Amino acid sequence: MSDTAPHPIPMVDLTAQYPLIRGAIDDGLAAALDEARFILGPGVQAFEAEAADYLGCAHAVGVASGTDALHLALLGAGVGPGDEVITTPFSFIATAEAICYVGARPVFADIDPQTFNLDPDAVAAAIGPRTRAIVPVHLFGQPADMPRLQALATHHGLQLIEDCAQSFGAAIDDDMTGSRGVTGAFSFFPSKNLGGYGDGGLVTTQDEAIARELRALRNHGSHRRYYHDRIGYNSRLDELQAVILRAKLPHIDHFNDGRRRVAHRYSEGLAGRPGLVTPHEDGIGRHVYHQYTLLCDDQAGRDALMERLAAEHIASAVYYPVPLHRQAAFGGAEPVHTMNRNGPGCPVADSTAARCLSLPMYPEMPDADIERVIDVIRR
Ligand SMILES: *Cc1c(COP(=O)(O)O)cnc(C)c1O
Numbered sequence: 001m002s003d004t005a006p007h008p009i010p011m012v013d014l015t016a017q018y019p020l021i022r023g024a025i026d027d028g029l030a031a032a033l034d035e036a037r038f039i040l041g042p043g044v045q046a047f048e049a050e051a052a053d054y055l056g057c058a059h060a061v062g063v064a065s066g067t068d069a070l071h072l073a074l075l076g077a078g079v080g081p082g083d084e085v086i087t088t089p090f091s092f093i094a095t096a097e098a099i100c101y102v103g104a105r106p107v108f109a110d111i112d113p114q115t116f117n118l119d120p121d122a123v124a125a126a127i128g129p130r131t132r133a134i135v136p137v138h139l140f141g142q143p144a145d146m147p148r149l150q151a152l153a154t155h156h157g158l159q160l161i162e163d164c165a166q167s168f169g170a171a172i173d174d175d176m177t178g179s180r181g182v183t184g185a186f187s188f189f190p191s192k193n194l195g196g197y198g199d200g201g202l203v204t205t206q207d208e209a210i211a212r213e214l215r216a217l218r219n220h221g222s223h224r225r226y227y228h229d230r231i232g233y234n235s236r237l238d239e240l241q242a243v244i245l246r247a248k249l250p251h252i253d254h255f256n257d258g259r260r261r262v263a264h265r266y267s268e269g270l271a272g273r274p275g276l277v278t279p280h281e282d283g284i285g286r287h288v289y290h291q292y293t294l295l296c297d298d299q300a301g302r303d304a305l306m307e308r309l310a311a312e313h314i315a316s317a318v319y320y321p322v323p324l325h326r327q328a329a330f331g332g333a334e335p336v337h338t339m340n341r342n343g344p345g346c347p348v349a350d351s352t353a354a355r356c357l358s359l360p361m362y363p364e365m366p367d368a369d370i371e372r373v374i375d376v377i378r379r
Contacts, residue, residue, distance in 0.1 A: 008313040009360050009369050012191050016364035017248075017255065024247035032243050040219070043242035048202075050249055055176045057184070057204040059211030062237025063218050066165040066187020069201035070098035072217050072235065073183035074133070076203065076210045077159040079104050083132035087163075088118045089323040089338065089349040091137045095163050096324045098185075099135065107131070108325040110340035110348045114280040116140065116293070116356075119341060119348070120148035126339035127152070133159040138167030138177045140293055140319075140358075141193065141259070143285030146172055146180055161185065164204075166290035168194040169256045177285070178204040183214075188237075188245055193259070193290055194252050196241040258363025259289040262370055266292055266359060269374035275301055276377070291319055291358045299354040305377065306357055312376045317358045323349040 032043055044062050052060035063069050079085060081103030087095055089108035096106040109122035118136045134153055136144035144162075153160040160180070164170075165187035167177040178184025188200035203214050216223050221232030248255075267278040277295040281287050296302040302318075309316045325336045325346055338346045359373055 006313055006372065009315060009373060011315045011317055011358070011360050012362045013364065014190055014195070014362075016362060017251075020251065021247045025244060028243035028247055029240060032239055038239045040236055041239040041242075043239050043246060044237050047237070047242040047246050047249070050246065051202060052204065054249060054252070055184075055204055056174070056179045057176075058206045058208065059204065059214075061203045061205075061211060061214040061218060062242065063201045063203060064235040064237065065199040066185060066189060066192075066201040067094040067098060068218075068233070068235040069165075069185035069187065069203045070094060070135075070161075070163060071101045072214055072233070073161050073185040073203045074098055074102045074104070074135075075217055076205065076214045077133060077161050077182045079133050079159065079161075082130065084128065084130040084337070085133045085135055086123050086126045086131060087135040088137050088139070089325045089346045090116055090320060090352060091139060091163065091324065092165070092320065093324060093327065093329065094165070095135060095137055096330065104132065105130075105337065106324070106330070107337045107339065108323075108346055108349075110338070110346040111352065112145075112282075113348045113352070115142055115282050116352055117142060117144040118149070120145050120152060121341035122339055122346075123149065124152055125341055125343075126337075127156055127158070131156065131158060133161055135161045135163055137163040137165070138170055138285075140279070141167050141170055141256075141288035141290035142279075142281065143167065143170050143172050143177050143287075145282075145284055146177075147284070150180060165189075165192060167288060168192065169252045170286055170288040172285035179206070182207065183210065188241065193256060193288055194245065194248055196244045198238065198241055200237050200241040200245065202237070255363040256288040258365075259361060260287070262361055262363070262365045263287075263289040263292050265367070265370050266374065269371070270294070270377060273378065289361060292361045293319065293356050293358045295352065296355045296357060302355050302357050309373070309376060312372075314373055314376060315360055318353075318356060319358050321353055323353045325349070
């Protein structure tokens with residue numbers, strides 16, 4: 001070994017998969033520029049058809065971002081003012097923001113301490129007369145407990161809207177995430193499992209009428225140019241992003257297998273370390289490891305581990321340091337509606353936010369880098 005500092009290990013290296021898809025991207029972009037149909041052009045239409053086919057959904061509607069996908073998915077499912085929507089406090093803020101956009105109120109149900117996904121018992125305890133919908137997030141790429149959430153939704157007549165921003169390609173049995181709910185919302189933010197080279201999103205549904213509604217909502221409430229049936233939005237998937245996504249889609253299973261390879265090597269190398277819990281695969285579905293997230297004994301241990309990794313030029317990140325019910329945007333802890341299986345509050349989300357740490361994770365991560373991360377943590 002030389003005495004120079006070891007190379008930095010980033011959370012994600014988006015350049016690593018470019019060589020594999022460069023030819024398809026170059027050809028696709030050149031064709032799109034020649035064609036010059038930049039708004040809802042042939043690339044968007046083709047990507048929607050290919051994504052719907054891959055996801056096992058009758059319809060897929062490309063939109064401008066994952067946040068917009070959630071917003072339009074909620075509108076398409078008929079959620080609106082006066083409704084309560086049960087969701088997880090342990091997610092990116094967009095999940096709950098979108099609920100607010102449609103005039104509904106988020107109700108935060110606590111999470112499972114092992115998977116960090118919604119605890120169905122907490123959801124059951126949170127259901128009240130105004131509850132209209134449940135929005136599970138397939139967090140870090142692991143499918144939420146859809147069988148139990150579907151049973152609750154059916155029993156209480158609620159809409160189930162899946163936040164699939166982190167779970168493209170994750171499945172329960174043969175059903176992809178996004179195919180069981182009334183709608184599913186995907187993000188193509190560059191670092192997601194299927195990422196564009198800019199913003200993008202997708203809404204899936206099996207329902208023809210909802211798909212038609214979504215196509216109008218993303219395009220100024222219009223089915224026919226300059227005839228507007230309702231107030232809609234300007235939220236279309238960009239044609240050039242569709243070219244990038246079409247180039248990547250045929251490789252998504254391979255990319256997700258790469259993530260699982262990294263995750264399983266981490267878990268092998270870190271098994272049995274005192275003070276550390278490696279991610280739990282609950283077997284409900286196939287985990288596609290958008291993130292690989294450890295749980296430390298306490299916040300001091302987590303912060304010390306993060307510093308130790310940084311000193312060795314290894315990135316790590318806390319997803320998420322402040323649970324949504326504690327965010328200033330929702331008024332802080334007091335006025336926010338929260339529930340766990342025994343009563344108000346989300347103690348598991350609070351404790352998880354204080355103790356979680358995500359490690360570098362991307363499909364092409366070199367073995368030597370994985371071993372270096374493991375070595376530093378084991379020391
Ligand atoms: C990334 C993400 C979103 C938002 O997607 P954007 O494309 O960034 O708008 C929503 N929910 C979750 C869980 C996410 O991880």
